[in-house]
Amino acid sequence: MPDMVNPLELESDFIKKSEETESRNKFVLNKNDRELLERPRFTFRLHMLLVFLLFSFLSMAIIIGSVIGINRIQKKLHFVQTSERYLFQIEQARRWEKNYFLYNTNLEDAVQSADNAKTLLSQNLKKVITVLSTKETDTIIKHLDRYRDLLQELIVLEKNGIENTEKKEEIETSLRKHGAKMVEVASVLAYEEQESMNAMLDLIQRIPIYCLVVVLLLRVFAARFLTQRLVKPLNHLVKCTRRIAKGDFSPLVPMRKYRDEFTTVEVAINRMLEQLKLHETAMVESHKLRAVGTLTAGVAHELNNPLNNIMLTAHAMLEDHKDLSEDELLEMINDLINEADRSRSIVRNLLDFARESESVSEPLDLGALVSETIKLALNQVKVSGAKIESQIQPSLPRMRGDKQQLKQVFLNLILNAVDAVEKQGNIKISVKKADMPGFLSVQIKDNGCGIPAHILPNIFDPFFTTKGPGKGTGLGLSVSHGIITMHGGQISIETEVGKYTRFTVILPSRSVPANFNRT
Amino acid sequence: MKEKLEILLLDDETIVGNRLGPVLEKVGYDVEVFEDPKKALNRINEKEFDIVITDIMMEDVNGIQILEEVQKKSEKTKVIIITGYATVALAREAMEKGAFDMIAKPFRPNDLRSVVAKAADSLGYKK
Known part of the structure; x- marks a missing residue:
């Protein structure tokens, strides 16, 4: 049956070709791909062919059997x-x-x-x-x-x-x-x-009646089996896409002991996931740069204070250096040094945040991290005229995470809160153990305009923004959601229009208290 | 007319008061320095100053509120606003509400002296 061998050859040709293309494109087969591809091949096509062969064999057997039977009867006759x-x-x-x-x-x-x-x-x-x-x-x-x-x-x-x-x-x-x-x-x-x-x-x-029954049963079984083979991986893929849509970009792992046509899809999805991860990183970075831009304006303003103090003090020294007592001179010099220090810390905080760095997971003190973030946003808060209060539970367990990325999340939530409140608005931030054991919670509540119910389902979508053109990228909450999901946490929101908005971020903690020696 | 121009200087940055007090006293003004806006407001209610120099961004009370209070108390008092956050919107608001002038941080002592001198001029003082 030369017709039936062909598809097999075609199949192997296809795989060979695609493997060649892959190596030409310099795709390095990573661990996940290897796990997917190293399984023995049992394609759907082969499966179909086997079923087809089985049925052909069966019908041949029936035909030969009948011929023999009839022949015998003839002889007997x-x-x-x-x-x-x-x-x-x-x-x-x-x-x-x-x-x-x-x-x-x-x-x-x-x-x-x-x-x-x-x-x-x-x-x-x-x-x-x-x-x-x-x-x-x-x-x-x-x-x-x-x-x-x-x-x-x-x-x-x-x-x-x-x-x-x-x-x-x-x-x-x-x-x-x-x-x-x-x-x-x-x-x-x-x-x-x-x-x-x-x-x-x-x-x-x-005999034909028996054969009919057997073939019918076999056919039902084969159909069920083939459908299972089709439906199961499809359902699996649907489940995976749902997970991916939620921001979980971990690669697909082998589900069955063999590989088939779906493996090609799975490998393709894994490639897509790699790209999505890259895009996500780029998006996080670009959103961070935007936040840095916002903060820079505040920092520039904030720098004016120590700079002014330095200028006034230096001029005072210049004008009066002959008449000043040694104590007065010393005081002024100390003022100069302190103000220069103050400038440095203002800039350093921002630079720390803005510095491009590889994503690293390290043990973190969430309370300290939130405090630093508040400091970072303080100028913006001051400019807006809002008040910010923070309550940080002492001796919280440490957690693991990327410092910059988490700062980015909290900064984003604080800046959103600043945008939401009028002058004399109030922003309350709390860091404490979450109700769920093994988790820490950070709440950022403002008494601002709230979020209308009809846009609530969209707020975590990328590029969704209620701010005017040029004001918001619509990436803030989407990026924040991505970062928190990556850290194994959750971000949720409660809001009432015209009254308040409260974002709650929960993150998994480790059991060692934060003020224990840093590992 | 008083012999010495009376000035109230308010800034929550201690060093500003420490340095600008002597700077203005040296050129012959009577200066009262405040760090706490609430205390300054009390003082404004007690006494009519010729010139009030105030920072705009402070905790609790901001410069615009001080300006409004001063204007309620006495129309002829000139208010000079100091700001580290010199935005156009803020400047416009201050000027619309009747501030005499605005000076942005960082500035030299002489910058303030000349603005104060202008204010003194407009009040009829000749130096």
């Missing part, structure tokens, strides 16, 4: 006819024999019929032996031969014309005995063969 002919010849011989004894005619015909019977018997001897036993066959032959011998004897007796009535009667008795025996055995032979043929016909009649 033929043999039944032969046995009937044999029976007829014997009966004929007996009729001639009877005629001879009644009217003294037809003795030659009787011999002829017996000879015919003998010829028929010897022609089909093999078959007769298979139907009757060897012993019985011997009996037939013995009776037939004896019958013929007796007839010959009669002929001889007739030719000689000796009217030996005694002998003739003796032969007659013998003839009758053997003749009856012969007829009896021949009838049995014909009957047996007829019976066996009937049984076979019966069977052949029933």
